[in-house]
Amino acid sequence: MYVGVDCGTQSTKVMVLDPEGERILGEASRPHRLDEGEGGRREQAPADWIAAFCGAFGEAVAKSGVDAGAILALGVSGQQHGLVALDAAGEPVHPAKLWCDTETAPWNVALVERLGGEAGCLEKLGLVLQTGYTASKLAWLREVHPQAYARIATLMLPHDYLNFWLTGERVAEAGDASGTGYFDTRTRRWRHDVLAEIAPELDPGRVLPRLIASREPAGRVRPAVARELGLADDVLVSSGGGDNMLGAIGTGNTRPGLVTLSLGTSGTICAHSPEPVVDNPLVANFCASHGGWLPLVCTMNVTSATTRIRELLGLDLASFGERVAAAPIGAEGVTMLPFFNGERVPMLPEASASLDGLTSVNTTPANLCRAVVEGATLGLRYGLEQFGPLAEGVSEIRLIGGGSRSPVWRQMLADITASRVVCPQVTDAAALGAALQAAWCHRAGAGDGELAELCTRLVHLDESSRADPDPASVAAYDEVHARYRRCLAERHSIT
Template identity: 70%
Template structure:
């Protein structure tokens, strides 16, 4: 039996997988509390991740009917880019600043300039620093909390921190490390000179975790912790990876020719590449994969985080929200939403706010506003999909994951907006499944290709095929969206 864990923005999810039978036996989740501030601050306490892990761990095993001592290995997926700064005793010095935290926008702009602008970043790292990356968070801590910064003994990403809690080992792998802003994504190694620009007082070779290959274990669960959790001795913890990288594994996106799209708190689109890419746009992240090769990726910051705000504004549960979307007409009777409640990464508008446009006395209704925010989030993903170029245009199918993927009406909107067939894996929490698959791979259960072929199954009932008339109408609505985007925010290409 193998355990997959996804520590996301909103919750930690745990799945129990029987690799031999090819089945997910049980799953559970526990929520996290998000601390938000008007200046773009979005933080969490790392202790909450551990508490959530323990609760979801026990419930998932109970639901699966599996005793903890039958677990052979664990694979951890985590929200990317978060900064977990630890002291010499391994304790967090500050709440973890998350991927969606935009408080360090000024520091990011300064870092990009010091590294030689966008071209300098591309030359050094293979990508351009974004406000969400870890780099500017460290610079922010150095500038605003120097007394905390001076006590830093190590810096980990969220999934690395959970690996450390489980094993006592401070390690990292190329996939998640790609999103730090001080990792050379082409050579798959830390860029110590760039880290010195970010944190000149810190010794990078001591502060940064040891890099391991994605196939290598991070370590074994600590004996004392294993006793507390009821695990047997010697349980492996795989390298793990970022949620996007493990989500790719969990959808079978491990070779060229497939696109994975996530309708989660944020939106992501990725396509596997055998070689490092030369990005045409600074918005395209040349990330490494958490198995082999690369995973060029686009990330938007407002998907279910945006739809949840509107749904709760009208006091709707998820079923009622989906009904409202269905009742509204395609294009929401002319209402256009730029759902940038958290700023935006693609396009690069970290200080933007949400905008609702085209509202009149005739079209302003809960139904239209609900549909318009879903369409706006989906238009943002189409914008990102187009930036992937040939990697996306050659794909005949999109594997859709995340909470929004459970909505049939939203799946159809994605199919019509992109003009591409959409289908969901049977397990839509693909990052947690990807963690379990990687754990089994690490433990020697077989090749990754064979494991994905055995465990990743699509839900044929979820298939959504683009409808020609709707595709044409959405082309017009998307053009309207781009026009509004350009009018409010200038040249966004």
């Protein structure tokens, strides 16, 4: 039996997988508190992740009917980019600053300039620094909280921290490290010179975790933790990775031709590539957590945006969905740029949301609901277009995230992107991917269990969720897309 863990923004999920029986035996989750403040501050206490993991683990194992002592390995997925800075005793010097924190936007602008602009970032890192990445968070901590900064002994990401708590080992892997902003995504190495630009007082050889390969274990569960969880001795912990990398594994996206798209708090789009993709600064040239690369585009406002409008109108999910379905394509001329949290793609970290085309006739709850869903989805189309030839060769979009449960949204996405869309049966793809990676890592010594074979057997598609593009709707959405792009050009000079 294998366990997959996904430490996300809103909760930590735990899944118990039986690969021989090809089924999930138990699942559970526990929520996290998100601390929000002025200027885009979004932070969490790492101790909350541990408490959530322990609670969810106990419940998932109980539901599975399996003795915890039968678990062979664990894999951990984590929200990317969060800064977990530890002191010499392994305690956080400050709450973890998250991927969705935009307070550090000015520090990111300054770092990009110091590294030589977009061209300099691409040359040094294989991608362009974004506000969400770890680098600007570290620069912010150095300037705003110098006493906490002075205590730093180790720099980690959320999944690295959970691995550290489980094993006592300070390690990192290329997939999640890709989003730090001080890692070369082409050579899979830390860039000590870039870290020196961000935090000149820190010794890279001391504060950066040891890099391990994706199939290499992070370590074994510490005896004290094993006793607390009821595990046997020497349970293996795989390298783990960022939620996008493990989500790709959990959707079977380990070869070219597929796209994984998440309709979550944010929207993420990724496609496997055997080579680095460094020709577009809006595409993050991340490494995959199974080999190769996983170029990725992230938009900041998806279910976070739809939830704001839904709650503003006092609607539950079912009523919101009914209103989206009731409004026509194009929401009778209402266009929303739903940049409530700023935006990453297009690169508008300080943007705000806007509505265009409102009249006394079309300002209805149904049109507002439709417009926010269309705006979020058109933003995802904008992101998908950034992949260029890689997107043109896509055979299928595999859809995950909370929004994937909506048939209306699935069909809208198929029509807006003119692509086939289908959901995996298991939509908690990052937790499943973590469990699959754990099995792959555990079986490496026996020479079997190649990841592609595991994905073929264990990643099943929900054919009832399939949505094929409707030619008439595709044509109608091309006109809506043109209107969306005009709004981008007029308000933000994005052509």
